[in-house]
Amino acid sequence: MKENIKWIVCLTVIIGLVALPLLMETPAFADKLSDTIQQAVGDGKIDKKAEPGFLGIPGAPGVNYILGFLWAIWVGWIFSTVGAFGGIMAGVGHITIFGLGDYAKDFGKGYPLNKLVTDSIRVSNQWLVGLSGLISSTNYYRMGRLVAPLGICLAIGGVGGSWLIPDLTAGKISLKAYIGYFGIAVLALGIILFRETTAGGQAKRKKAKEAAAAFEKQAKDGGDTKKGVKVLEGSWVMMFVALGVVVASALWANLAGGARWVAYILALAGWGLTFFIGTIRFTFFDVEFKFKAFVPMLGGIFIAALASFLGVGGGFLYVPFLTSVAGLPMFLVAGTSGLVVLVGMIVSIFSYMVGKGVPVQWGFIGAELLGIFVGSMIGPRTSKYIPDIWLKRLFVVLAFYVGIRYITKGFLGFSIVPPF
Amino acid sequence: MGFFAWLMELVDAFLITPYRWPQDPVLGWWLGTFILALWSTILGEITLAIAFRANRFHVTKTTNEMAEYHDRSMNALKAGNKGAYKAINKLANEAFGKTFFLQIAMASASLWPVACALGWMQARFSNIRFPLPFNLPVLGETAGYAFIFIPLYILTRIVFGKFKRMIISKFVDR
Numbered sequence: 001m002k003e004n005i006k007w008i009v010c011l012t013v014i015i016g017l018v019a020l021p022l023l024m025e026t027p028a029f030a031d032k033l034s035d036t037i038q039q040a041v042g043d044g045k046i047d048k049k050a051e052p053g054f055l056g057i058p059g060a061p062g063v064n065y066i067l068g069f070l071w072a073i074w075v076g077w078i079f080s081t082v083g084a085f086g087g088i089m090a091g092v093g094h095i096t097i098f099g100l101g102d103y104a105k106d107f108g109k110g111y112p113l114n115k116l117v118t119d120s121i122r123v124s125n126q127w128l129v130g131l132s133g134l135i136s137s138t139n140y141y142r143m144g145r146l147v148a149p150l151g152i153c154l155a156i157g158g159v160g161g162s163w164l165i166p167d168l169t170a171g172k173i174s175l176k177a178y179i180g181y182f183g184i185a186v187l188a189l190g191i192i193l194f195r196e197t198t199a200g201g202q203a204k205r206k207k208a209k210e211a212a213a214a215f216e217k218q219a220k221d222g223g224d225t226k227k228g229v230k231v232l233e234g235s236w237v238m239m240f241v242a243l244g245v246v247v248a249s250a251l252w253a254n255l256a257g258g259a260r261w262v263a264y265i266l267a268l269a270g271w272g273l274t275f276f277i278g279t280i281r282f283t284f285f286d287v288e289f290k291f292k293a294f295v296p297m298l299g300g301i302f303i304a305a306l307a308s309f310l311g312v313g314g315g316f317l318y319v320p321f322l323t324s325v326a327g328l329p330m331f332l333v334a335g336t337s338g339l340v341v342l343v344g345m346i347v348s349i350f351s352y353m354v355g356k357g358v359p360v361q362w363g364f365i366g367a368e369l370l371g372i373f374v375g376s377m378i379g380p381r382t383s384k385y386i387p388d389i390w391l392k393r394l395f396v397v398l399a400f401y402v403g404i405r406y407i408t409k410g411f412l413g414f415s416i417v418p419p420f
Numbered sequence: 421m422g423f424f425a426w427l428m429e430l431v432d433a434f435l436i437t438p439y440r441w442p443q444d445p446v447l448g449w450w451l452g453t454f455i456l457a458l459w460s461t462i463l464g465e466i467t468l469a470i471a472f473r474a475n476r477f478h479v480t481k482t483t484n485e486m487a488e489y490h491d492r493s494m495n496a497l498k499a500g501n502k503g504a505y506k507a508i509n510k511l512a513n514e515a516f517g518k519t520f521f522l523q524i525a526m527a528s529a530s531l532w533p534v535a536c537a538l539g540w541m542q543a544r545f546s547n548i549r550f551p552l553p554f555n556l557p558v559l560g561e562t563a564g565y566a567f568i569f570i571p572l573y574i575l576t577r578i579v580f581g582k583f584k585r586m587i588i589s590k591f592v593d594r
Contacts, residue, residue: 065424066424076525076528079521079522079524079525080475080521080522080525080526081518127535204507205511207507208507208508208510208511209511211496211501211503211504211507211508212489212492212493212507212508212511214504284494286498287494287497287498327506329490329493329494329497329509329512333513333516338520361539361542362535362536362538362539362541362542363535363536363538363539363540363542363543364539365535365539366532366533366534366535366536366537366538366539367532367536368535369528369531369532369535370528370532370536372525372528373467373471373525373526373528373529373532375525376471376475376522376525376526376528376529377470377471377474377475379522379525380475380477380478380522
């Protein structure tokens with residue numbers, strides 16, 4: 001019963017945060033967009049009579065739904081064969097393939113229409129990622145594989161980080177700089193993938209497989225995947241107070257309008273309270289795990305800030321954080337990171353759409369989801385013909401190409417790899 | 421007119437028709453939006469069923485691989501072999517990554533109609549504000565199309581799910 005109440009509180013907070021941006025989307029959308037268009041018309045940057053394109057902006061590149069659909073098939077194929085790189089590829093589509101990047105850049109650094117299109121690209125990425133987080137965390141919640149205190153501590157850091165960073169950077173970062181930072185993230189992923197394909201990486205993998213084989217018998221003897229998480233120690237009250245305070249900071253920042261210092265103080269207070277939660281202990285499969293509450297909180301701040309800034313989910317950062325730093329088994333990492341990605345994305349989408357009035361083109365997201373679905377049907381049928389190592393090598397080359405291109409384009413103003 | 425434009429026009433005519441059935445525009449709005457939510461639910465359910473059916477073998481295989489590595493990593497941990505635990509856990513993570521993203525991609529099968537419906541509503545109703553019977557904090561006395569559509573979709577989805585389970589259980593009983 002007590003556990004149910006905790007979940008009801010958590011879900012209420014999450015649903016509240018999900019529902020509000022959706023409810024508020026239209027007025028903010030109409031006001032901000034029309035104001036920005038009016039300003040651009042007044043400055044002679046766009047022709048009012050030109051054919052409306054992306055977001056209905058006169059003269060903007062027309063949104064090619066078929067191209068979006070085809071690109072999303074590629075994204076879906078990657079999702080269903082190699083995994084995480086799909087989110088990056090969705091971002092590449094939004095920036096380059098659909099021609100939105102060059103269009104926004106034409107307005108010059110700091111121009112409102114440039115900022116609006118940049119933020120819209122980010123939010124479009126976040127919608128795709130947020131939906132995936134919603135689905136996975138629901139599934140893992142049903143399976144009883146969520147470590148609620150860990151998710152809450154990560155979310156305490158994440159909620160603050162994911163509103164503070166959009167707050168500090170939205171409208172202040174031009175698409176050019178955004179592309180550069182996005183490039184750094186892609187290159188970092190490329191380097192991680194590359195390490196896995198080297199002789200050293202392969203040898204490590206072989207060793208791990210041998211170790212797995214050694215424990216096979218015991219798995220057959222004693223494998224019981226029904227044993228769930230049992231929390232032994234942890235201050236629930238303090239955890240919920242801290243979470244409530246950071247959620248309040250996000251709400252204040254987005255809805256109050258004035259006195260932003262209150263939101264900053266609330267976020268800092270929430271983070272400060274986490275230090276009083278102390279150590280959390282839980283068992284899973286009769287094995288005890290423990291962690292200091294402030295460790296995931298600090299990790300959450302850093303990861304959500306980065307993820308929100310780049311418009312990606314951060315799942316690719318939560319998973320290594322939870323396995324390497326927190327040393328958790330995979331089943332717990334999966335569900336918990338899904339929950340944190342969801343909370344982080346909700347707050348970030350909320351911050352952009354409600355706080356900043358950033359619009360998205362719904363139909364386009366629909367075409368992309370359809371494409372991802374088609375791609376996910378093709379992936380499993382083709383992956384058996386391509387060995388894993390070659391798939392990884394393919395994405396290493398892609399990650400290096402995309403990363404170098406975006407970094408040089410973003411920070412130098414030109415690409416050192418073709419097309420220049 | 422291109423094929424795409426023709427298709428869009430056809431879809432638009434199809435979706436707007438229920439909105440015009442009742443004489444009263446408010447009633448028409450509610451009916452049309454409810455039918456739109458119903459279409460989104462049905463279409464999503466159909467494509468999701470196709471995705472699961474088509475990928476069943478692959479999903480089972482990757483899920484088993486994931487569970488197997490997980491069991492072994494826990495055994496290693498119980499045996500006090502931290503090094504082996506970490507190494508096997510990494511393999512389990514990799515297997516999980518594959519399953520996770522495959523399922524995410526497949527889940528888009530159920531949600532694409534929602535985004536498309538919102539896209540259609542954005543084109544049709546983005547400049548219209550709908551009066552609310554009460555004044556809500558933050559929102560005020562009016563709301564946008566998403567305010568009506570999203571809760572209606574969730575409601576339709578829940579009711580549809582209950583009906584589906586009821587029909588399936590009856591069918592299985594026989």
